[in-house]
Amino acid sequence: FLINRTCVFQPPPAKYGGQHTVTLIPGDGIGPELLNHVREVFRFSCVPVDFEVVNVNSSRADEDDINNAITAIRRNGVALKGNIETNHTMPPSFKSRNNLMRTSLDLYANMMHCQSLPGVQTRHKNIDIIIIRENTEGEYSSLEHESVSGVVESLKIITRLNSLRIADYAFRLAREKGRRRVTAVHKANIMKLGDGLFLQCCREVASGYPDITFDSMIVDNTTMQLVCKPQQFDVMVMPNLYGNVVSNVCAGLVGGPGLVPGANYGRDYAMFETATRNTGKSIANKNIANPTAMLLASCLLLDHLKLHEYATTIRNAILTTMNETRLHTPDIGGQGTTSEVVQSIMNIIQKTGPRTVAYY
Amino acid sequence: VDSQVTCPWRSNLVRPRKHIKNCYATYSPFQATSSVEIIMFLFNLQELAGEMVLMFSLFSVSTKAPIQWEERSVTAIKGPSGRWMIPPEAKESMDKSKIGLKGPLKTPIAAGHPSMNLLLRKTFDLYANVRPCASIEGYKTPYDDVNLVTIRENTEGEYSGIEHVIVNGVVQSIKLITEKASKRIAEYAFEYARNNQRISVTAVHKANIMRMSDGLFLRKCREVAENYKDIKFTEMYLDTVCLNMVQDPTQFDVLVMPNLYGDILSDLCAGLIGGLGVTPSGNIGANGVAIFESVHGTAPDIAGKDLANPTALLLSAVMMLRHMGLHGYAKKIEMACFDTIRDKKVLTKDLGGNSKCSEFTNEICRRVQDMD
Numbered sequence: 001f002l003i004n005r006t007c008v009f010q011p012p013p014a015k016y017g018g019q020h021t022v023t024l025i026p027g028d029g030i031g032p033e034l035l036n037h038v039r040e041v042f043r044f045s046c047v048p049v050d051f052e053v054v055n056v057n058s059s060r061a062d063e064d065d066i067n068n069a070i071t072a073i074r075r076n077g078v079a080l081k082g083n084i085e086t087n088h089t090m091p092p093s094f095k096s097r098n099n100l101m102r103t104s105l106d107l108y109a110n111m112m113h114c115q116s117l118p119g120v121q122t123r124h125k126n127i128d129i130i131i132i133r134e135n136t137e138g139e140y141s142s143l144e145h146e147s148v149s150g151v152v153e154s155l156k157i158i159t160r161l162n163s164l165r166i167a168d169y170a171f172r173l174a175r176e177k178g179r180r181r182v183t184a185v186h187k188a189n190i191m192k193l194g195d196g197l198f199l200q201c202c203r204e205v206a207s208g209y210p211d212i213t214f215d216s217m218i219v220d221n222t223t224m225q226l227v228c229k230p231q232q233f234d235v236m237v238m239p240n241l242y243g244n245v246v247s248n249v250c251a252g253l254v255g256g257p258g259l260v261p262g263a264n265y266g267r268d269y270a271m272f273e274t275a276t277r278n279t280g281k282s283i284a285n286k287n288i289a290n291p292t293a294m295l296l297a298s299c300l301l302l303d304h305l306k307l308h309e310y311a312t313t314i315r316n317a318i319l320t321t322m323n324e325t326r327l328h329t330p331d332i333g334g335q336g337t338t339s340e341v342v343q344s345i346m347n348i349i350q351k352t353g354p355r356t357v358a359y360y
Numbered sequence: 361v362d363s364q365v366t367c368p369w370r371s372n373l374v375r376p377r378k379h380i381k382n383c384y385a386t387y388s389p390f391q392a393t394s395s396v397e398i399i400m401f402l403f404n405l406q407e408l409a410g411e412m413v414l415m416f417s418l419f420s421v422s423t424k425a426p427i428q429w430e431e432r433s434v435t436a437i438k439g440p441s442g443r444w445m446i447p448p449e450a451k452e453s454m455d456k457s458k459i460g461l462k463g464p465l466k467t468p469i470a471a472g473h474p475s476m477n478l479l480l481r482k483t484f485d486l487y488a489n490v491r492p493c494a495s496i497e498g499y500k501t502p503y504d505d506v507n508l509v510t511i512r513e514n515t516e517g518e519y520s521g522i523e524h525v526i527v528n529g530v531v532q533s534i535k536l537i538t539e540k541a542s543k544r545i546a547e548y549a550f551e552y553a554r555n556n557q558r559i560s561v562t563a564v565h566k567a568n569i570m571r572m573s574d575g576l577f578l579r580k581c582r583e584v585a586e587n588y589k590d591i592k593f594t595e596m597y598l599d600t601v602c603l604n605m606v607q608d609p610t611q612f613d614v615l616v617m618p619n620l621y622g623d624i625l626s627d628l629c630a631g632l633i634g635g636l637g638v639t640p641s642g643n644i645g646a647n648g649v650a651i652f653e654s655v656h657g658t659a660p661d662i663a664g665k666d667l668a669n670p671t672a673l674l675l676s677a678v679m680m681l682r683h684m685g686l687h688g689y690a691k692k693i694e695m696a697c698f699d700t701i702r703d704k705k706v707l708t709k710d711l712g713g714n715s716k717c718s719e720f721t722n723e724i725c726r727r728v729q730d731m732d
Binding site: 086088090091092094096099123124139140142144145146150151152153154155156157158159160161187189190191192193194197219220221223224225226227228241242244245247248249251252253256257276277278 | 475501502503518519521523524525528529530531532533534535536537538539540566567568569570571572573575576598599600602603604605606607620623624625626627628630631632635636
């Protein structure tokens with residue numbers, strides 16, 4: 001099963017004119033405004049990327065919208081998206097749109113890199129954790145039934161194939177990035193068969209990577225260690241739900257949901273978004289959202305498309321802007337606005353970057 | 361964990377929170393009878409707990425609390441039907457006294473019997489696990505001003521233990537949510553909030569993904585909230601709670617949730633205040649049964665060497681006293697304990713000091729006696 005695939009997935013080749021086409025799904029809440037800023041920055045920096053915008057209406061009950069989006073992503077191979085809200089008062093047959101996309105496109109690995117940014121004040125310093133989360137199965141299989149009235153069963157599925165796949169991804173990524181240690185997060189003392197299988201698969205894969213240390217930790221202990229001493233972690237791999245918890249804890253540790261980008265990789269497709277997948281309804285359209293996460297996600301996108309110079313330029317501009325406290329948005333304790341931050345980023349790109357268009 | 365960092369992210373809301381005098385009070389349906397002696401129950405299994413037994417004997421003597429301890433072992437034995445159960449003497453004593461205090465228990469890996477903690481929970485139907493987390497003055501962590509309570513459903517959810525291998529390589533675990541258990545835990549949470557002057561209850565769920573199961577839990581919480589209009593009810597996704605908890609834990613008050621989320625979140629909150637060595641915990645069951653325990657491990661490497669930190673068990677005992685209505689004694693012991701930690705003169709190793717367990721305990725006893 002373990003085919004020799006390189007960790008760096010081959011992006012689709014650029015189309016006629018050297019332009020890549022990327023599917024853009026605005027989503028809800030702060031998604032549309034942040035993605036507009038991304039487009040602005042890309043246009044300003046003359047990045048050879050065209051966006052194909054596909055709107056998904058979260059309040060519609062039928063699945064046409066999301067199927068269009070999925071087809072567009074299959075066509076283009078890469079996507080950048082905002083989070084689509086799930087109205088949980090809808091009946092259970094209405095599946096979460098985000099989840100549907102991930103499972104249909106088999107984006108099995110969610111990667112999130114949490115790094116302490118020098119300009120942002122946090123309680124913990126020097127955090128540098130890569131979190132790899134299984135993205136398609138586990139508790140998110142959406143298989144539920146009410147066997148007797150008042151008793152609901154929800155199934156959590158763990159398969160050997162997916163566990164091996166995600167473990168393999170984790171170890172290859174760790175080796176590629178020169179990481180020393182991979183920690184598997186589980187709850188195998190309680191869910192002996194399910195998480196036991198996951199752990200066993202991780203151990204099997206670990207035996208093929210003797211240069212990387214492998215250990216495991218139970219999820220409740222992990223969260224406790226994360227708030228006491230997060231510097232001890234290097235790369236972490238885990239099933240879906242624990243990944244949700246741990247990634248949110250880590251995002252909180254480095255400064256909040258507005259700072260961390262996330263990437264979903266599959267065998268053939270890749271999708272980039274903010275790591276904590278928040279809709280941010282309460283701060284939508286107020287010009288106070290933090291554009292950093294989405295912009296850093298777009299840099300990951302550029303790296304995936306092998307447009308490394310553009311990625312580096314934009315990333316450096318973002319990090320330089322982060323050092324200025326007066327430009328911090330309210331979520332990290334400042335009073336700046338989104339447009340000020342984006343403007344500052346574009347100014348820095350103009351000074352340091354190769355070529356930009358006039359900003360009007 | 362020493363530096364105090366200024367917190368620009370601290371929420372700017374001015375919460376109209378009443379001054380919480382004792383966050384360790386629990387809902388107590390159990391009233392002390394007129395007779396002075398109330399029979400207590402102490403589980404004793406490992407040497408570490410043995411030291412604590414000694415400590416508690418010292419305690420009862422010095423504070424003159426009207427408590428009589430009965431020690432019982434809870435190592436699982438195989439009953440006549442072939443099923444594993446706790447020893448009948450233990451069960452009998454517990455049924456009589458209804459209140460228990462438990463030291464750490466360890467289930468050996470190849471023991472052949474299920475987890476003993478699980479067995480206890482099933483035998484006495486301990487449906488609510490209450491863990492109050494409040495920052496301890498004198499024990500510095502990056503988080504100050506934590507003052508919240510996690511109430512976790514203890515019997516079902518992801519820990520139902522029902523797992524199957526469907527085909528080779530595919531495993532399914534079943535998460536069970538029932539209406540009855542959800543209603544029970546929601547009612548307990550609101551009662552607790554009301555009896556302890558708490559302002560809000562937050563239900564933690566993941567109903568966007570697990571629509572039916574967490575949806576049922578949430579619906580029950582909403583229904584129960586209707587009967588408690590004086591308490592503010594909010595609902596929040598698990599990931600949002602984790603995110604916000606790590607940035608600003610002051611925005612949370614009482615959290616109620618199903619089993620797995622409760623496990624993770626209660627340990628997260630314990631980590632915020634300094635770890636399992638200082639966190640008390642109580643398991644409340646039906647029919648007024650309650651077992652209070654320290655949730656840390658058995659620490660076999662320091663067992664019997666008088667090095668253990670008894671704070672967790674002590675604070676659990678304080679919770680227990682409050683549950684029984686003995687508020688005076690509870691307050692004295694709690695204040696003595698906090699004063700000792702704040703003074704930093706006599707502290708056990710994990711709190712940053714050099715003293716032995718007995719020295720620490722004696723110091724607390726001395727303070728209690730000074731208060732009388």
